[in-house]
Amino acid sequence: MYGLNTSSISIKDMVKDNRKVNFKFYRDGQLWYETECGFEFPVPISEAGTATFLAQDRAILFMRYIRKHIEYLQTSMKEHEARGTSPTA
Secondary structure: OOOOOOOOOOHHHHHOOOOEEEEEEEEOOEEEEEEOOOOEEEEEHHHOOOOOOOOEEEHHHHHHHHHHHHHHHHHHHHHHHHHOOOOOO
């Protein structure tokens, strides 16, 4: 998750051609999934409602969560750059 340069691959590339996501783990109210390219992202349980989350599913169905996590990572990087700190420190 942390090593992926989000500008190097687009969301469309992550979900095109019936690509899949795989469930990785559950932690602190979030289901963590990974795309075929290795990008990890959370799905909040609070937004699950009556949905069924499978161990493997079509990535296009998770596009919303992928986008939200990319935006979060980009915002965090900008904040750390503005402070002159490393996000991995």
